[in-house]
Amino acid sequence: MTSSALSLLLLLLLAHLAGDFLLQGKKWVRSKQQLGYRSPAVYQHAGVHALLALVAMLVSGQALGAALLAALAIGVSHLLIDILKSYTPDQVRYFLIDQTLHLLVILLAWRWLARPEPMPALEAWLLRPEPLAILLAYVLITRPLSILVALVMQRWSAQVDNRGTLADAGARIGMLERFLVLTFVLSGEFTPIGFLLAAKSVLRFGDLREDRDRKLTEYVLLGTMLSFSLTLLLGLALRYLLQMP
Numbered sequence: 001m002t003s004s005a006l007s008l009l010l011l012l013l014l015a016h017l018a019g020d021f022l023l024q025g026k027k028w029v030r031s032k033q034q035l036g037y038r039s040p041a042v043y044q045h046a047g048v049h050a051l052l053a054l055v056a057m058l059v060s061g062q063a064l065g066a067a068l069l070a071a072l073a074i075g076v077s078h079l080l081i082d083i084l085k086s087y088t089p090d091q092v093r094y095f096l097i098d099q100t101l102h103l104l105v106i107l108l109a110w111r112w113l114a115r116p117e118p119m120p121a122l123e124a125w126l127l128r129p130e131p132l133a134i135l136l137a138y139v140l141i142t143r144p145l146s147i148l149v150a151l152v153m154q155r156w157s158a159q160v161d162n163r164g165t166l167a168d169a170g171a172r173i174g175m176l177e178r179f180l181v182l183t184f185v186l187s188g189e190f191t192p193i194g195f196l197l198a199a200k201s202v203l204r205f206g207d208l209r210e211d212r213d214r215k216l217t218e219y220v221l222l223g224t225m226l227s228f229s230l231t232l233l234l235g236l237a238l239r240y241l242l243q244m245p
Contacts, residue, residue, distance in 0.1 A: 004060065005114035011056035012106050019049040020102070036086040042079060050075025053109075062113055070109040077105045130242050134186065137238050141178040141231055146171050148230070153223050174223070178231040185235025186244070193232070200224050 028041035036042070054071035058064070081101045088094040150157075150171075177196065184192050200221075238244075 005110075008057065008060040008062070008114050009107075009110045011060050012053060012110055015052035015056040016049065016102060016106055019045070019052045020099075023048055023052075032082060032086045033090070037083045039086070042082050042086065045082065046075045046079035049078045053106075057113065066113060070113055074105055074109055078102060081105075133238060133242060137182060137186075137234055138179070140234065141182055142175050145178060145227070145230060146174060149174065149223060149227050152226060153219070156219055156222070174227050177224070178227055181228055181231040182235045185232060186239065188239075188244070193228070197224070197228060 024045055028045055031039040031041040032045070050071045053074045054067055057067035057070060062070075081098060085094060085098045177200070180196060181193055184190065184196075
């Protein structure tokens with residue numbers, strides 16, 4: 001990939017971030033959510049994106065005609081995607097889908113304009129066993145391992161009162177913890193795992209010592225130890241199979 005092609009991609013991404021997050025006020029967001037396609041803000045917002053994309057392409061040295069066509073495509077697609085999003089709940093999944101669709105349009109426009117050379121070396125590396133095994137491990141520590149931990153802990157779950165906790169917070173925290181543990185193991189950095197485990201234990205030590213929510217505390221610590229142990233074993237097995245130093 002040439003430096004000019006990379007510069008164009010970065011400029012287009014900067015234009016998108018500026019238009020979606022820096023130059024869009026809460027008033028526009030509320031208007032789009034309440035009125036959908038009838039909101040003037042949705043058209044103004046799409047126009048801002050088209051203008052910013054056009055500036056980014058002209059700055060990078062693209063021809064005016066091609067830049068106008070690409071900017072029009074980005075603006076119209078942004079308009080349609082935002083109209084669809086205005087009819088969805090304000091949830092993380094829809095935010096991620098929205099941003100992914102915008103990103104795909106930007107990548108298509110960039111590929112059409114810059115016509116970057118293919119990267120066979122990168123494609124070949126992505127299909128090697130090592131990155132595929134690492135990707136598999138990260139997928140395993142999300143939902144699959146959460147289900148396994150929940151099944152193991154099921155014999156004690158009826159004995160604890162978790163009415164004062166956030167819904168599904170434990171599962172989300174567990175996924176983040178396992179992500180960090182696996183990353184540390186694959187990086188060969190084992191010390192931060194000890195700090196992470198110590199921090200989790202300290203948060204519950206006061207309740208355990210003063211006999212407040214003792215069963216819930218023990219339940220959380222037991223689940224944490226199980227989650228950490230399984231992730232640690234998975235990471236060590238992966239390091240051994242991939243012969244990591």
